[in-house]
Amino acid sequence: MKKLSYLILGSALLFTSCEKLLDRPDLNVMVDSEATYWRNENDLRLYANDFYPNYFVGYNSAWGTAYAPVIGYNFSDDLTSENQQLALLGSVPTNLGSTATATSTLRPEHPGPNWNFYWVRKANIMIDRIETFAKPKLTDDEYKHWSAVGRFFRGFEYSRLVSNFGDVPYYDAPVSPDDFETQYKPRTNRGEVMDKVYDDFKYVMENMRENDGVGYVHRYAAAALISNMMLFEGSWQHYHNLDKTRAKKYLELARDAAQYVMDSGNYTFDSDFKSLFASESLSSNKEVIFYRTYDDALAIRHSVGSYSNGTENQARSANLNLIEAFICNDGQTFQSSTVENAKNFRLQELIKTRDPRFEATFMDTVNAPAIGTLVYAYKFASREALTYLNSGKPYPPKWGSNTNTNDAPVARLAEVVLNWIEAKQILAENYGGAAVSQGDLDKSINAIRTRPLDAEAEAKGVKQTAPLMLGALPNDPLKDADVSPLMWEIRRERRMEFVFEYARIQDIRRWKKLTYLNFEKESYKLGPWVIGLKDFGDKNNPGKILAAFKDRLKVKTADGKIITYDGTNDADMVGFYVVRNFTNRLPVENKHYLAPMSINLMQEYADRGYTLTQTPGW
Template sequence: MKYQFKFIYSVVAAFVLITSCNKDVLDRPQLNDPTDATYWKNETDVRLYANGYYSNYFNGFASSFTVDYTPVRGYTFSDDLTSRNVQSPFENTVPPSRLSTLETGAWMSQYAGPTWNFSWVRKTNIFIDRLDNVAKPNLTTEAYNHWSGVARFFRGYEYSRLVSVFGNVPYFDKDVKETELDILYKDRDNRGVVMDKVYDDFKFALANIRINDGKQYLNRNIAAGFISRFMLFEGTFQHYHNLDAARAKKYLELAVEAAQVVMNSNAYNFGSDFKALFSSDNLNGNPEVLLYRTYDAALTVTHSIGSYSNGTEGNSGDANLDLVKAFIVNDGKPYQNSTVANAASFSIPELAKTRDPRFEATFIDRAHTPASTLLYGYKFASREAITFIGKAYPAMWGSNTNTSDAPVMRLAEVVLNWIEAKAVLQQHFAGPVVTQGDLDKSINAIRNRPLDAAATAKGVKKTSPMLVAALPVDPARDSDVPALIWEIRRERRMEFVYEHTRLLDLKRWKKLRYMDYSTKPDYLLGPFVNMQVETPALLTTAFINKSKVRKDDGTIVTFNGTNKDAMVGYFVVENAVNRTPFTDRSYLAPIGQTQIVEYKERGYTLTQTIGW
């Protein structure tokens, strides 16, 4: 199956399942309009209904210019990126309304999740109900169990996202009728209660979803990959926010179990170079990818993510010096104590040669002015794409006609979820000790990815393995984070730049304070640059009193029209200042005032999010 959304999902959307007891001939349904009595007659019908979930949950690069849940365009709110002028703020007031009842309901970028929308929960509860009460006699026991597992996986997926945004949410485990007001207007359930239900759904899914249901269809490994993600999030959130130790342990253990399903299958490996994962026209056969979304110009299913990585288009934020300093040197040490030549240099060409190979594969290896920080991310464009800078781009890398495939779930995330869950269980719950073998199967396997020829030609080298007996000594490590967990977090940061993880990682680790850019000057800086040599376009009369660099001693030098030779230092992002102050209430989103009033008018109570 190709992810041919335009055809498949428009068909699925047409299947509005209804029931009717009216025998009047005038009320007889159209012969081509399915009802519960005529639908659910075989596994094909069930599969068609299930296909409707794919574009919502496995959206990859989305389509056209859509930004929801996309890398580069959507996931731009984190401490990795800095924009010109004032940084994007956290929400600071209760919104008038937060409700959406549409399946196409928008997401919220500063929470990296959905709005107050339970349409997908209802869709799945209908799915489960019809499986139990209509389709079951038409299916084998194995098929019924598989599709029940698929449905429960998607219900768990949606509730995991809702909980990550709102914390406590009302839990619905059935198709609620319009007359059941006490259920429709129930207050929020404790997030632990909700996530226990999610845990049960995920355990059922792992036990019943088919190991193989056909190429590009949801299978046990794909489900397990996502389960490791959501259980790691909730387990660490429960732990670091001091909510419920027993639940934290339970969820983390499931994260380990789910990841091991994938790892023990031996179906995937790190045989692909990093660049190919994000810029290939065809990911079919890529050994690291569990699931990908295919784009096809002939089907007019295209995207724009490659275009916003093509070296010409600007983005809302670009990589700052704090992220740069987090990249490990290729000897496996932080720059402060590395013995690699020029390890302490923050010139972009030197960084490309001395840092972990993911740096060179993620960023253009020279100062590039379309980036607010001069460090331009092209992770999602090919090496060929940036050869068109200043020229006309082919459809592959221009506008919204991109056809590069999107990795939806890959092995790197699975093993990083696994090793972190194991490390937290060891550190805080007397779990098994993380061994060198564990690191070799996870972080070191990632570091041993092959390098493509272009990287090798530049002198890029693989990063040395991490040794459990000789962990890096990072003087910048937070005092409350053990060295092993610190290095696992570093690995995630290098691996997932521009992807879905960073903001959610900060939230679950209770490290949202990293988003306060007043705590480090590095947040408002780019790499080290000799502007007269590398970016002369920024030393024209138009940039007098605008272009600035910061010296190692903290001195700021401003271009005055006559001091080009002095413009050597860390690039100061134009007019960049910190975002407005925020508090711990920003870990969770408020509910709209309209929703609270609506409950009250009907005699019910909807509790507002804590702190709001």
């Protein structure tokens, strides 16, 4: 595995004037001429360093939120807020996004870059300069590896742009600043763009080094991320009924890229789930393929841990719909499980009856900073962090403010095996691929379920989940009618694994299930089962609920009645927590799958005499 410390050196060409006789070039700064800069792979490495914080964001840095869990990825059907649910974009905006080069994201329903081709240009410059200047000075291995690095980042950026906008103009070479004809070229068909991306990724899989030193991208990390991006596009092409030939091709690459990582034998599920996200160091974690290092001494810190420490607000929190999706530890749904108390939705019981990832993700008591449903996610903070909650002791810097130093996994084995098994199942169901076998499940979903448990989880009564058996798949009454039982379980596994991470909003977009965000089911409006006197009791006034909850606390009883706390009915406040002032968002429409062009952006094209077409539906 490789770490990513992000001691990034400058990557723009710095044109300096060295007029003094004794001036010598700084070894950490690019030299003053392109012809003399592209001399060796150290120059190429220096140039490529700028890509790392843009693509391997981890937990971001300081108060940064883009592409960071909890603070950046907190919008999906898993999560509910008080009051009106966050709306999807309703109309064509005047100005959407910016041309900044920072790791900004577009909108929560389209978690990716703005309409901005800075990073495409940067990758194209690298690829072009390798051919133009560096190739004669490099060994064959160096040439292939660095060409693969440039093509990997170009493919990465185009994958993100296409996921947001669909058709985008494709550039495979740097564009001159005065070449407006090329700069303002029409949008290229999505499939044609992704064919180019496919070619780039195939080259990467054949030519990138398997090891390029600590902290630098290598073939296994690239393959893990390629499996993500090709699964997204392949399943998008399939479920959105675009080009089935392309869907098959992309899904096969997703499967093969994942298989490459799995077959290496370098990675295994050797640590508990909590350790993946709350460890000060991931250097010895064999599940982690690539990660970002945070280090207080180097002033490399983040704030994700503080937003998981029990005190900071989580405006959107886990709803009953997500809770119901978690499998019981006997491998059955809560409706058919034989585990004692499987139908008890008290958080204290859920951690004992559900898959261990539930306990490692959520606190076992209701917590008001989880403003929507009171189910607080502490997935990205250690168990130690919660010992400071209500203790009167100040939180240490590593779990407070923007000074957190727990490492962030960028690519991990669970993503790889879940990409692999889903790609195989789509291919089997629709494209003549080999049927998924029990052995395939054992190498993927069941391998995840054998993660070891830490001592604290075991002390709470947490148990490993029974394996998924092909001959005895759960019979889930909540399953979508158009999804096979096995595919439903594959999707369930992703949902449990990636809460508050990148995946859920992207998954429901590519499956063409964005309508889940309509929140028509009652389970989206509810939280866990609460007992008013235990969960909201006034310690100074036994037998009474805290006065602050008068006219605010509501529960839905087992027989479906909604009861509001009026200050006198304390003993009656037992049932599913009702989200306060819940109001649904406007309905999801087909246009919401892709982002629109803003009025100002289209006008910019028109002012130059060119036409930028609007995204379909907008």
